[in-house]
Amino acid sequence: MVTNDTIGPRGRRSNRRFRERGGVSVYPATFEYFAPTSVDEALDTLERFGDEAKVLAGGQSLIPLMKLRIAAPSALVDIGRIDGLDALEERDGRLEIGALVTHADCEKSDLLRGRYGVLGATAPLVSDPIVRNRGTVCGSVAHADPQGDWGSALLALGAEVVAQGPDGERAIPLEDFCSGPFMTALEPAEIVTSIRTADPGPRAGGTYLKLERKVGDFATVGVAVHVSLDNGTIGRAGIALTGVGPTNVKATAAEDALAGAAPDDDAIAEAARLAAEAAQPLDDVRGSAEYKRNVVRVYTERGLRTAIAAAQS
């Protein structure tokens, strides 16, 4: 085994060379780093820097962008030391996901089964296990990648983004939060403190189906499905699509067609057809638009069957 002793001296020499060159390896642009211990303190810093500052939580989306210098904020506000942002709990029949809750926290949580099944099915499909240990749900939503998995899962279930700013707290419906690829309704001096889901309904189930080329890849296609039952018929259905539009796409026509319908084969097939129609796929390295649209149809059908069975059980 290579030990600390054998590599130590060589490592140190190379380190000296780096220092003589003016520093060690760095890719991101220089930034000032702040690690506040309260949301108020974080907001003060954000106000001071305006849109020059970025909030850092898990960093699994932001740091890769900074390494490529696609993002070069002059200040980073690391919210990782703020107490009370790591709660994952059910309150008044709605799930609250704190800003520091990781994908791995969700993967392990028993809360995300049953009525919250669409979230429970999504967690283990986000990126890879090591990234899931560090990346956060709220960070992923705030990043607003159209290929993000959480955006679809939360759109299907129904959710609002809770943000704190200098003027206090506001809740932004997720439908209004993502205004375009990587663009959100968040003000520069606002922090996402949690995501709050809708009440899934007493008899509800859901799932997420993701086609990916390999673990850790973005979705070629993802379909999130949530269904609540009301006296044997479908009360509310939520269907949202990943990777087939400039943002996560809510398949509204498919949802409307299901509301009040009997959960039978005809209703499922019609909803799947409407979901495929709602997709706006592009030809790319992951597949042709035609192929992706058909995967949306097939996954919506499969997802609805799983979600309905879960809600009936």
Added chain:
Amino acid sequence: MAVQEAVVTTPLTVTVNGQERAEEVETRLLLVHFLRETLGLTGTHVGCDTTSCGACTVLVDGTPMKSCTMFAVQAEGRELTTVEGLEGAGGPPPIQEAFSAEHGLQCGFCTPGMMLTSIALLEQSPSPTDEEIRWAISGNVCRCTGYQNIVKAVHHAAAAMKEGS
């Protein structure tokens, strides 16, 4: 770069392999470069550098994380374990013996990350199934072995660690 950038540094104190280390570091320094260049612990490898391959995996408070996608300053006050920290007083650790015995490596580039991810898995699940092992290491890419022997090595280590405990 044509433009000289300002250097912004901050003090950093972390525990690395049981030893407290205090250094003044650039805020933008990635954890992997802190370990390799500032501390000279070159067992942690830079593979893809794009959060994809897991060669740079270290344990942060016992949890595997990709040190190429974490700033060193984010590790303030944390306990880090690198591959160098796996070696105990009694020689090579069971996980290293297991990778050797089962030919769980060829070029060895992914091995530090594979071993650290495996250690974290065995902490949580001392007798993992094939599926659990494959799931756990799915964020660590190996281009030599085809993974078969890595899975065998983790089973081997699990058995050895149970015997030893």
